[in-house]
Amino acid sequence: MKRSIIALSIVALGFTASSCAVPDEGADSGSGEKSKSGKAAKPDVKVQAAAIMKEYEENEAAADGKYKGKTLQVSGVIDKIDTEFIDDEQYVINIGGGGQYEIFTVNCDDQKAKTVSSMKKGQKITVVGDFEDGGDLGVELENCVVK
DSSP states (O other): OHHHHHHHHHHHHHHHHHHOOOOOTTOOTTTTSBOTTSSBOOOSEEEEHHHHHHHHHHOHHHHHHHHTTOEEEEEEEEEEEEEOSSOTTSEEEEEEOSOTTOOOOEEEEEEOHHHHTTOOTTOEEEEEEEEEEEETTEEEEEEEEEO
16 A cells, blocks of 8 residues: 555656646746736636546546647636645645545646735635646646636
8 A cells, every 4th residue: 555655656746747847938827817828818618627627537538638739717626735846936726626635636837926825725716727738647737827
């Protein structure tokens, strides 16, 4: 059991490290205004965090096909706010459905301290970001802005 937990932790750290990206020029991550295109973020799809996580649990291939290349507006509840794995000056907002024991979340990456400093676990939140990846360890959004 301990080996499984350690292995899962190592895999999670690897995915977190690979999700760290430098925003494209023109992006204004954390401001609530722009996406990687430099335009006001307009979502292609609006979804609840719990619903997208359920889709990934049921069929990862179908969910990837549905969200790949899209800008998502995700609503849910803040599960955790933590520093990025590699850049401790950037933060990740983990968004879930509000359950007590959620393991997998939608992750709004590359947030600035001033954006997240007044937020709290359990607070309702809506973000818009470009779908980066989804799977067993959650859904990653890049160029993510808080609405």
